[in-house]
Amino acid sequence: MYDVVFIGNDIKSPSLSSFQINPAQLLTARGEIGNFYLKYKDDKEDLNEVETRAVVINIEAEKETPATGLLSFERNLDNILRNTRKDYIVIVQDYNELAPAIVSKEGLEKAIDIRKRFPDLNVYYFYRSMRFIDNNDRRFEQARKMGIVFLKYERDNLKITDSRELIYNREDINLKLKDNIIMAPELKPAAVLDRVARIFNLRKSEKGYLQPENIYLQPTLSGKRGVYVLGGARGTTGYSNLTDEVEFTLNEIRNKTIDPVIEQERVVDDQKCILCYNCYRICNHGAIERDEVLDAMKINYLACQGCNACIARCPAGAISIAGSEDKKQSKGLKVMMCENSAQPAWKKAGNKVRTALNLEIEEIPCACSIKKEDLFNHLSNPENRLLILGCFEESCKHINGDKRGQQVVDEVKATLEKLDLNPERLTFKRLSPRMTADLEYFLSAWKEDSL
Amino acid sequence: MSKIAIVGGGIAGLTAAVELAAAGNRVLIIEKGSEIGGNVESYGCKAVDICTKCNLCLVDDIINDVSSSKNIEILYRTSINDFRGKTGDYTLGIETDGELYSVDNLEYIVLATGFTKWSELETGTPEAFKDNRILWASELEESIKNRIDRENGQDVIDLGYSPESVVFIQCNGSRNMQEKARYCSRICCGYNYRMARVLKHYYPEVDINMFYMDIQEGGFIQDISFSDLAENDIGCINCKPVRIEKNDNNLILHYENQLTGKTESIATDLIVLSEGVHANEVNEKWADLFNLQIDDYGFLMPIESEEQTGIFLAGTVKGPKDIAGTISDSKNIAYRIKNARNLSKSGG
Numbered sequence: 001m002y003d004v005v006f007i008g009n010d011i012k013s014p015s016l017s018s019f020q021i022n023p024a025q026l027l028t029a030r031g032e033i034g035n036f037y038l039k040y041k042d043d044k045e046d047l048n049e050v051e052t053r054a055v056v057i058n059i060e061a062e063k064e065t066p067a068t069g070l071l072s073f074e075r076n077l078d079n080i081l082r083n084t085r086k087d088y089i090v091i092v093q094d095y096n097e098l099a100p101a102i103v104s105k106e107g108l109e110k111a112i113d114i115r116k117r118f119p120d121l122n123v124y125y126f127y128r129s130m131r132f133i134d135n136n137d138r139r140f141e142q143a144r145k146m147g148i149v150f151l152k153y154e155r156d157n158l159k160i161t162d163s164r165e166l167i168y169n170r171e172d173i174n175l176k177l178k179d180n181i182i183m184a185p186e187l188k189p190a191a192v193l194d195r196v197a198r199i200f201n202l203r204k205s206e207k208g209y210l211q212p213e214n215i216y217l218q219p220t221l222s223g224k225r226g227v228y229v230l231g232g233a234r235g236t237t238g239y240s241n242l243t244d245e246v247e248f249t250l251n252e253i254r255n256k257t258i259d260p261v262i263e264q265e266r267v268v269d270d271q272k273c274i275l276c277y278n279c280y281r282i283c284n285h286g287a288i289e290r291d292e293v294l295d296a297m298k299i300n301y302l303a304c305q306g307c308n309a310c311i312a313r314c315p316a317g318a319i320s321i322a323g324s325e326d327k328k329q330s331k332g333l334k335v336m337m338c339e340n341s342a343q344p345a346w347k348k349a350g351n352k353v354r355t356a357l358n359l360e361i362e363e364i365p366c367a368c369s370i371k372k373e374d375l376f377n378h379l380s381n382p383e384n385r386l387l388i389l390g391c392f393e394e395s396c397k398h399i400n401g402d403k404r405g406q407q408v409v410d411e412v413k414a415t416l417e418k419l420d421l422n423p424e425r426l427t428f429k430r431l432s433p434r435m436t437a438d439l440e441y442f443l444s445a446w447k448e449d450s451l
Numbered sequence: 452m453s454k455i456a457i458v459g460g461g462i463a464g465l466t467a468a469v470e471l472a473a474a475g476n477r478v479l480i481i482e483k484g485s486e487i488g489g490n491v492e493s494y495g496c497k498a499v500d501i502c503t504k505c506n507l508c509l510v511d512d513i514i515n516d517v518s519s520s521k522n523i524e525i526l527y528r529t530s531i532n533d534f535r536g537k538t539g540d541y542t543l544g545i546e547t548d549g550e551l552y553s554v555d556n557l558e559y560i561v562l563a564t565g566f567t568k569w570s571e572l573e574t575g576t577p578e579a580f581k582d583n584r585i586l587w588a589s590e591l592e593e594s595i596k597n598r599i600d601r602e603n604g605q606d607v608i609d610l611g612y613s614p615e616s617v618v619f620i621q622c623n624g625s626r627n628m629q630e631k632a633r634y635c636s637r638i639c640c641g642y643n644y645r646m647a648r649v650l651k652h653y654y655p656e657v658d659i660n661m662f663y664m665d666i667q668e669g670g671f672i673q674d675i676s677f678s679d680l681a682e683n684d685i686g687c688i689n690c691k692p693v694r695i696e697k698n699d700n701n702l703i704l705h706y707e708n709q710l711t712g713k714t715e716s717i718a719t720d721l722i723v724l725s726e727g728v729h730a731n732e733v734n735e736k737w738a739d740l741f742n743l744q745i746d747d748y749g750f751l752m753p754i755e756s757e758e759q760t761g762i763f764l765a766g767t768v769k770g771p772k773d774i775a776g777t778i779s780d781s782k783n784i785a786y787r788i789k790n791a792r793n794l795s796k797s798g799g
Contacts, residue, residue, distance in 0.1 A: 097678060100668065129667075132665075133637075137635055154689065170709070171710065217672070218509075218778070219779045237670075237674050248779050251783055254786065340508065341508065391508070392498055397512070432496040433511035434494075437597060437598065
């Protein structure tokens, strides 16, 4: 059993045992945090399996050079620069869109290096925004002192023609430069990320990286517990704080998987479990696994974040929280509040407001934990109304719990509509924990409207 | 039983406290004010129709955990004036409400006393900025924090008037020799970009322009691109304005168009100034007391390895960081303390 397996680049750490798998050779992954089993083909095409507590996906982003036919950062330019008949070299950054900070850093290093080794060449550096990470501020200053000419451009005043000529016009400067043009790269998700995402069943960001844009996943969590994403696998900003993120990730693996603090709250009753795998599919954290001995599903406590989605979706009622009581039948106006957003906002509202509004409040761990039958139960009385308050998608602790909650609400509303039971009595709204004033206003409006 | 002392009850200190307390350590938070939360307490949610990933929700989660933890003790209105002892068994001399005490048996000390906003510094507000139509980002924040999302077309951010145009000016207290900050504070671009989106959300008709030197990344998981700015109808002007002219109707900013070299001007109802992140002046005291090094800008650096001395630095005492960066840095500090503790327990 390894502490961590790196998919892609390996990072050595004295305190963690590790193994490396080339992403192209990875075949399957099963298991959860604490016990992942990864199958891969080795260089001799033999099939192997490794067991690991955690996985780090560390795959470089692909670098694409905008405006084809020009020089790239990777290329060794020594020969070209030694034999050039021109007296300049040009670097262009941000050609199509703002480059991430790592590109600014590499560009400055490149410019300084060329200036040092080829002092006879003028270095022109065209950019739209210099971005600062590490010592970039100092590097930028140093580069200017060395005589590198920095020229800022906007969309309208720099153009590279099909014949690879750069034309730059500013009030006091008009330049036409042909040849010796180095284009800073644009970062794109590596093609192999698709495959890795499929194997680990990871949701991707809009731009195709392996970290969905959710604030709870910062800095390097992937959504599936125990699987971390670093650098170019995480996104274009994944390189900006890479040293810190590597340190964080390795320390988190050590603290969360080797010597973890475990709270056992949710349990699956193996006598009720029908192995339908609903809970497995619904869980956003990869916290459900199959207990081979009992032939039932079980909860991986390292991964469980306590959203109760599995409880809500279990058709057999097999999952429960130890020590919880049955809910009593509610009457009138009821509000279900997510403990990560509306509930903290409500707490801050103050006793006076809370007493004045006098609402029945149920605290829920996530909007995804609402059950259709509970909703129908409450709304079966035509006098009753129900308000469900969840989070915004990007700040949902359970990754897309708000969406799942919304789905349930939409379906219940559609059914109510069909039964002619006034679906307007059921409302779903998104809030953040800081929106206390919004919440107060909304609740009083909702109450007034309901009465 | 030995304890871990955390100096500063802002988000850096609280994050480390929660992480350490959850692992069964006894934690003492020493806070100079009467409340925990620090700078983040003054921020408001920057969601529009969608979340703009300002990360404040993470903070509430942590504050909830602090209040429910049995292993965390908080000393309010407390300052530190003495430090003695040896590695693994330190004593701090403290002062609470004028009374002197000492806390001993401290295994580790985490300094998490944060940063100072540029506007809070004495040199921070030049004469030209004194006008109630010129706001620091933190002053606009106050209005955003108190906003109410009324859907009936009323003014929702209470500025006392409804601005038709807003201009953001970036890089105040940053990247300027005279302002004692040659560095880029890195967080203000993302911060004001979110502010601009909130203003646009509540005043869809408002004209927004941003004076910038270089647009920085917007944080851990959000990058800002020119197309994002264009999509949100935020105009960009690449320079710092040279002069602000005030009259009864509006404010006029004069600037040099970088393309044409000509002086142009833009009139606006409201100016919002970004604020650089500056070192807290208490850092000098920490440097003396705990034998730490101060960098060119007043931020702290450890001289020896933190594991050796048992004195750790968390969050913005080390330099500018955003909320998410501060939280992950502090978590990492807590992990390192736990690792060091396990090592010393196992005699390694």
